[in-house]
């Protein structure tokens with residue numbers, strides 16, 4: 001994660017290899033974990049995204065922004081793609097009901113990419 005220097009990035013020693021955790025501005029702490037990689041060549045990566053909400057409001061909408069070290073093509077998610085289908089950053093809208101303090105799982109995000117994919121940034125805003 002050395003190649004990515006913003007925003008406030010913390011990859012704690014206690015976290016498993018490949019888990020990207022960011023505590024940025026705002027009320028969400030987001031983590032993303034590539035839990036399935038293609039066996040051979042270009043293919044599907046399945047990514048679990050989780051958010052911890054800490055604030056005093058409830059909302060029904062969230063936006064996930066996730067960045068990668070190389071271009072990906074969006075395949076599927078539990079949300080609605082809001083930006084470009086291909087690139088190094090994807091923006092996806094979700095409509096979860098969130099409580100002031102809540103843990104939400106955004107389910108699997110599936111992207112297609114070449115071998116060597118890693119997550120360089122993740123954030124959730126509401």
Ligand SMILES: [Zn+2]
Nearest residue numbers: 027053055126
């Ligand atoms: Zn919030």
